[in-house]
Amino acid sequence: MKVTVSRKAHFNAAHRLHNPLWDEARNAQEFGKCNNAEYHGHNYELIVSVRGEVDPETGYVIDMKVLKDLIKTKIEDRFDHKNLNTQTSEFANLNPTAENIAVVIYDLLRADIDAKFDLKITLYETPRNYVEYEG
Amino acid sequence: MKVTVSRKAHFNAAHRLHNPLWDEARNAQEFGKCNNAEYHGHNYELIVSVRGEVDPETGYVIDMKVLKDLIKTKIEDRFDHKNLNTQTSEFANLNPTAENIAVVIYDLLRADIDAKFDLKITLYETPRNYVEYEG
Amino acid sequence: MKVTVSRKAHFNAAHRLHNPLWDEARNAQEFGKCNNAEYHGHNYELIVSVRGEVDPETGYVIDMKVLKDLIKTKIEDRFDHKNLNTQTSEFANLNPTAENIAVVIYDLLRADIDAKFDLKITLYETPRNYVEYEG
Amino acid sequence: MKVTVSRKAHFNAAHRLHNPLWDEARNAQEFGKCNNAEYHGHNYELIVSVRGEVDPETGYVIDMKVLKDLIKTKIEDRFDHKNLNTQTSEFANLNPTAENIAVVIYDLLRADIDAKFDLKITLYETPRNYVEYEG
Amino acid sequence: MKVTVSRKAHFNAAHRLHNPLWDEARNAQEFGKCNNAEYHGHNYELIVSVRGEVDPETGYVIDMKVLKDLIKTKIEDRFDHKNLNTQTSEFANLNPTAENIAVVIYDLLRADIDAKFDLKITLYETPRNYVEYEG
Amino acid sequence: MKVTVSRKAHFNAAHRLHNPLWDEARNAQEFGKCNNAEYHGHNYELIVSVRGEVDPETGYVIDMKVLKDLIKTKIEDRFDHKNLNTQTSEFANLNPTAENIAVVIYDLLRADIDAKFDLKITLYETPRNYVEYEG
Numbered sequence: 001m002k003v004t005v006s007r008k009a010h011f012n013a014a015h016r017l018h019n020p021l022w023d024e025a026r027n028a029q030e031f032g033k034c035n036n037a038e039y040h041g042h043n044y045e046l047i048v049s050v051r052g053e054v055d056p057e058t059g060y061v062i063d064m065k066v067l068k069d070l071i072k073t074k075i076e077d078r079f080d081h082k083n084l085n086t087q088t089s090e091f092a093n094l095n096p097t098a099e100n101i102a103v104v105i106y107d108l109l110r111a112d113i114d115a116k117f118d119l120k121i122t123l124y125e126t127p128r129n130y131v132e133y134e135g
Numbered sequence: 136m137k138v139t140v141s142r143k144a145h146f147n148a149a150h151r152l153h154n155p156l157w158d159e160a161r162n163a164q165e166f167g168k169c170n171n172a173e174y175h176g177h178n179y180e181l182i183v184s185v186r187g188e189v190d191p192e193t194g195y196v197i198d199m200k201v202l203k204d205l206i207k208t209k210i211e212d213r214f215d216h217k218n219l220n221t222q223t224s225e226f227a228n229l230n231p232t233a234e235n236i237a238v239v240i241y242d243l244l245r246a247d248i249d250a251k252f253d254l255k256i257t258l259y260e261t262p263r264n265y266v267e268y269e270g
Numbered sequence: 271m272k273v274t275v276s277r278k279a280h281f282n283a284a285h286r287l288h289n290p291l292w293d294e295a296r297n298a299q300e301f302g303k304c305n306n307a308e309y310h311g312h313n314y315e316l317i318v319s320v321r322g323e324v325d326p327e328t329g330y331v332i333d334m335k336v337l338k339d340l341i342k343t344k345i346e347d348r349f350d351h352k353n354l355n356t357q358t359s360e361f362a363n364l365n366p367t368a369e370n371i372a373v374v375i376y377d378l379l380r381a382d383i384d385a386k387f388d389l390k391i392t393l394y395e396t397p398r399n400y401v402e403y404e405g
Numbered sequence: 406m407k408v409t410v411s412r413k414a415h416f417n418a419a420h421r422l423h424n425p426l427w428d429e430a431r432n433a434q435e436f437g438k439c440n441n442a443e444y445h446g447h448n449y450e451l452i453v454s455v456r457g458e459v460d461p462e463t464g465y466v467i468d469m470k471v472l473k474d475l476i477k478t479k480i481e482d483r484f485d486h487k488n489l490n491t492q493t494s495e496f497a498n499l500n501p502t503a504e505n506i507a508v509v510i511y512d513l514l515r516a517d518i519d520a521k522f523d524l525k526i527t528l529y530e531t532p533r534n535y536v537e538y539e540g
Numbered sequence: 541m542k543v544t545v546s547r548k549a550h551f552n553a554a555h556r557l558h559n560p561l562w563d564e565a566r567n568a569q570e571f572g573k574c575n576n577a578e579y580h581g582h583n584y585e586l587i588v589s590v591r592g593e594v595d596p597e598t599g600y601v602i603d604m605k606v607l608k609d610l611i612k613t614k615i616e617d618r619f620d621h622k623n624l625n626t627q628t629s630e631f632a633n634l635n636p637t638a639e640n641i642a643v644v645i646y647d648l649l650r651a652d653i654d655a656k657f658d659l660k661i662t663l664y665e666t667p668r669n670y671v672e673y674e675g
Numbered sequence: 676m677k678v679t680v681s682r683k684a685h686f687n688a689a690h691r692l693h694n695p696l697w698d699e700a701r702n703a704q705e706f707g708k709c710n711n712a713e714y715h716g717h718n719y720e721l722i723v724s725v726r727g728e729v730d731p732e733t734g735y736v737i738d739m740k741v742l743k744d745l746i747k748t749k750i751e752d753r754f755d756h757k758n759l760n761t762q763t764s765e766f767a768n769l770n771p772t773a774e775n776i777a778v779v780i781y782d783l784l785r786a787d788i789d790a791k792f793d794l795k796i797t798l799y800e801t802p803r804n805y806v807e808y809e810g
Contacts (some may be wrong), residue, residue, distance in 0.1 A: 003234045012801065014689040014714040014758075019462060030463060032470065033756035035174040039689040040756040041716005043801050044495040049267075055153060058165060059232035064264055065167065081708035081715040083689075097464035099408045126687065126718050129469055132454075138504045139537040147396065149284040149309040149353075168351035173349040174284040176311005178396050192424060193435060194502035199534055200437065216303035216310040218284075240419075261282065261313050273774045274807040289597060301600060302605065319807075327694060328705060329772035334804055335707065359630040367599035369543045399604055402589075417666065419554040419579040419623075438621035444554040445621040446581005448666050486552075486573035486580040531552065531583050547793060559732060572740065637734035639678045669739055672679040672724075 004051040005061045009071045011080035016098040018085070033107040041084060045124035046075065046103070048109060052117040062117065074108050077132075098125040102133040110135065139186040139255075140196045142179045146215035149176040150231040153220070174218060179236070180259035181210065183244060187252040197252065207241050233260040237268040245270065274321040279341045281350035284311040285366040288355070312343050314371070315343065315394035318379060320385075322387040329385060332387065336372040368395040380405065384403045409456040409525075410466045414476045416485035419446040422499040423490070442486060449506070450529035451480065453514060457522040467522065479513050503530040507538040515540065544591040544660075545601045549611045554581040555636040558625070571616035581625060584641070585664035586615065587636040588649060592657040602657065614648050638665040652674065679726040679734045679795075684746045686755035689716040690771040693760070714758060719776070720799035721750065723784060727792040737792065749783050773800040777808040785810065 017031040017103055027035045034040070044108045052061045082088055084096040090104045102123045113119055124130040151174050152166040162170045183206055184250045187196045217223055219231040220238070237258045248254055259265040275346040286309050297305045304310070318341055322331045352358055354366040360374045372393045383389055394400040421444050422513055432440045439445070453476055457466045482539040487493055489501040495509045507528045529535040556579050557571040567575045574580070588611055592601045622628055624636040630644045642663045651657055664670040691714045692706040702710045709715070722747055727736045757763055759771040765779045782800045788794055799805040 001236060002268075002458070003237060005234065007264050008263040010801070012715050012717055013718040017464070020165055021462075029270075034141070036756050036762075038758035038761050039714050039716065040687050040697070040758065041689040041714065042687055043718045045802075054232075054234045054238070057156075059152070059230035059235045059435075063165075081711050082711035083711070083715065086713050087711075095464035097457045099410065099460075099466055100464045102408060103406060126411040126685070127720075130411050131466075132411070133407075136508060137538075138507060140504065141535050141537070143533040145396070147310050147312055149311040171351050171353070171357075173356050174309050174311065175282050175353065176284040176309065177282055177312045180397075188398035189502075189504045192426075194422070194500035194505045196504055196536075198435075215525070216306050218306070218308035218310065221308050222306075261280070262315075272808075273777060275774065276805050276807070278803040287599070291597075294807060298602075324772075324778070325773045327696075329692070329770035329775045331774055331806075333705075365599035367594075369545065369594045369601055370599045372543060373541060373594070396547040400546050401601075402546070403542075415666070417580050417582055419581040441621050441623070441627075443623035444581065445552050445623065446554040446577050446579065447552055448583045451665075486576050488576070488578035488580065491578050497602075529618050531550070532585075557734070561732075570738075577754070635734035637729075639680065639736055641730045642678060642736045643676060643729070668683040670681050671736075673677075 001054055002051055003054050003061050004046050004049050004118075005064065005067070005073060007064055007071065008051040009046045009048065009068070009069045011039065011044050011046065011076050013044060013079050013082050013084050014039040015084040015091070016040070017095055017097060019095060021084075039085070042125050044079075045130075046071070046105065047122035049120040049122065050113060052114075052116045062113075070089045070109065070112055074112065075105055078108075093123070098123055098129065098131045099133075106133050106135055136189055137186055137197050138189050139184050139253075140199065140202070141182050141184040142199055142202045142206065144181045144183065144203070144211060146179050146181065146211050147176065148214050148217050148219050149174040150219040150226070151175070152230055152232060156228060166232075174220070177260050179214075179220060180265075181206070181240065182257035183240075184255040184257065185252045186255070197248075205244065205247055209247065213243075214248060233258055233264065233266045234241055234268075237266045241268050241270055271324055272321055273324050273331050274319050274388075275334065275337070276317050276319040277334055277337050277341065279318065279338070279346060281314050281316065281317045281346050281353050282311065283314060283349050283354050284309040285354040285361070286310070287365055287367060289365060309355070312395050314349075315400075316375065317392035318375075319390040319392070320383060320387045320392070322384075332383075338380065340382055344382065345375055348378075354378070368393055368399065368401045369403075372401045376403050376405055406459055407456055408459050408466050409454050409523075410469065410472070411452050412472045412476065414451045414453065414473070414481060415471040415495045416449050416451065416481050417446065418449060418484050418487050418489050419444040419447070420489040420496070421498055422502060444490070447530050449484075450474070450535075451510065452527035454525040454527065455518060455522045456525070457519075465480055467518075475514065475517055479517065480510055482511075486529060499521075503534065504538075505527055507536045509536055513537050541594055542590050542591055543594050543601050545604065545607070546587050546589040547604055547611065549586045549588065549608070549616060551584050551586065551616050552581065553584060553619050553622050553624050553667050554579040555624040555631070556580070557635055557637060559635060579625070582665050584619075585670075586611070586645065588645075589660040589661035589662065590653060590656075590657045591660070592668075602653075610649065610652055614652065615645055618648075638663055638669065639673075642671045646659050646675055651670045677726055677794075678729050678736050679724050680739065680742070681722050681724040682739055682742045682746065682775060684721045684723065684743070684751060686719050686721065686751050687716065688754050688757050688759050689714040690766070692745055692770055692772060695769060696781070713787040714760070714770055717800050719754075719807075721746070721780065722797035723780075723789060724795040724797070725792045726795070727789075736802055737788075745784065749787065753783075761800065771796055773806045774808075777806045781808050781810055
């Protein structure tokens with residue numbers, strides 16, 4: 001009897017998209033306005049989903065408060081109100097596209113979530129664009 | 136050509152989380168504010184998803200109005216404006232966590248939905264917490 | 271140059287609608303399912319709006335973090351995961367309709383918000399029903 | 406490392422549900438108000454999801470701007486502010502249920518999206534009814 | 541102690557924008573795609589707001605259930621799944637812009653809402669366009 | 676017969692809150708994480724509301740497409756994917772709080788909207804914080 005439980009969270013950050021191996025012209029062509037050297041930013045809406053058996057004693061898959069606190073410690077405290085390119089080690093050498101941010105968040109949380117659970121990350125970069133990653 | 140059709144519904148209810156096999160201290164520790172003996176409540180947002188072949192005559196997987204009426208009869212009439220712990224047989228001996236409520240709703244609807252269809256329940260307990268169950 | 275700033279907050283609570291001066295039949299007739307003696311509940315979505323001059327030094331009408339903390343201390347800590355009828359002094363003798371809850375929240379916050387500011391409360395009882403009060 | 410990227414789009418259209426092989430009475434019975442001979446309409450909210458490997462050079466699965474432009478050219482320009490029954494070749498002989506519209510949109514986009522990607526269509530006919538199709 | 545209570549409702553309809561006093565070219569120029577002779581349609585989201593004194597006996601400004609039923613009888617039953625131009629007397633000779641629809645709804649409801657209350661209509665034509673009218 | 680028409684728009688930008696007349700300690704104390712020297716960012720959701728008489732010929736207060744294009748030219752093109760502090764003349768010497776951004780947007784649009792209309796700006800900085808300005 002496997003159930004998926006999901007928790008929404010939120011962080012605001014600045015970023016730019018840029019590939020240091022390309023020249024300026026190619027960066028501008030590929031990333032358009034997102035390549036702006038002075039950065040732009042987003043309200044990232046994050047959904048963390050954990051799938052597993054319902055514990056018959058608690059009726060929980062996982063305690064949502066524990067999950068909420070884990071997201072705060074591992075993700076929000078790290079990325080909220082930060083410049084992803086210049087102020088995080090994760091994106092010092094990785095282009096902070098929504099895809100890459102979702103994979104990084106997955107990896108950061110996976111370490112602290114029991115291997116018996118499946119994990120899925122959904123990340124809204126804007127209300128109209130979002131990505132999903134399940135490992 | 137399988138398509139999934141989903142219908143949203145809504146009910147308001149009171150509940151508390153509690154395990155009668157535990158003493159008060161453990162209940163308080165595990166369930167925190169949700170263990171409040173005088174209950175609290177939620178606007179539960181329910182999504183019922185049915186997956187199957189599109190009927191070439193109607194263009195429907197299942198008539199949404201039939202699905203809407205089934206949700207009303209089997210779920211809303213049973214749980215809306217109720218105290219889940221004290222006024223429903225389903226949770227008389229089952230902790231009404233979002234996980235357990237989703238499983239109960241699945242079982243209640245499964246009986247009336249043709250076995251050729253897959254069924255999935257999504258239940259929002261708050262705008263930030265939700266669960267999914269597919270049997 | 272007056273601007274209105276608004277902050278959204280959230281609390282879950284149980285309640286019932288009931289007038290102790292009426293007999294059971296009239297309560298049932300007036301309040302229907304909301305009169306259920308065993309309570310039901312809601313996810314209350316609260317918007318607190320403060321209108322005033324923009325401070326030229328900060329660019330703020332009021333520091334949103336201060337407003338957020340005030341809402342937490344005065345409203346969320348008081349009502350979240352509570353039974354409004356049995357566990358709050360405010361509704362011991364006042365019917366906890368959305369209208370009355372909004373007026374109570376207004377009065378609770380008004381005391382701590384400088385008289386130079388206008389205050390407005392918006393309270394969603396469900397996603398389809400809400401009330402507004404401006405004093 | 407497969408990631409799913411999704412883009413939301415929007416179109417407004419008129420339609421009616423009708424099966425020309427049935428008589429009027431049966432159409433009325435099966436489709437109810439949706440059979441209205443003078444049409445009704447919807448704001449269709451469309452989500453197009455593409456799943457594939459993240460390109461290590463761009464950090465993209467697919468450029469969202471390319472996807473956005475493709476949805477505009479292939480779907481919005483074709484269906485927006487149209488009468489689906491009388492002004493589109495796709496539904497000249499196909500009942501424009503949400504299910505069939507989703508399948509048609511899938512087929513229209515599939516031709517222009519590299520076969521290495523999975524494609525999924527989600528279509529909201531109203532805020533309470535939606536369908537999903539993955540081919 | 542005046543409070544505003546609001547109720548959300550919903551109807552789907554087809555319409556076209558057209559001024560019969562203008563020729564085709566001017567209609568096309570002014571109304572663009574909305575002038576399509578074969579109609580298009582919308583999911584109209586309606587909010588009806590009533591402002592008045594809180595009744596000390598009920599704690600209500602107005603019974604939401606009464607308001608909900610009034611909206612159903614006077615508005616939804618009249619406009620839902622209809623072609624506004626060809627199937628309603630209200631828009632037989634009135635261009636069904638969002639502005640005019642809001643005014644018509646106001647007038648229809650005003651007759652049944654006690655003069656001691658203020659009335660306000662909010663009408664979403666799309667998630668990005670809406671109008672408000674207060675008489 | 677005055678009606679208010681509203682149009683939603685969107686832009687993403689980076690900013691920091693900072694008062695150059697204060698030292699670092701005071702800036703940190705007043706603006707907290709929002710003072711981050713490397714910037715952070717938001718998805719700004721903008722609502723522009725125009726109130727006026729309904730034109731009997733068109734049934735419009737103002738053509739929404741004209742309003743949409745005006746917002747694009749005057750606001751989105753100026754601020755979208757920009758660093759408000761370093762790449763806009765408007766905030767070169769003005770702290771880009773939500774309050775000040777709303778006032779700037781009002782002033783930018785006011786010049787192009789006929790004086791017979793009232794204008795109101797609503798700006799969401801996050802889904803939980805927003806401001807309103809009416810001149």
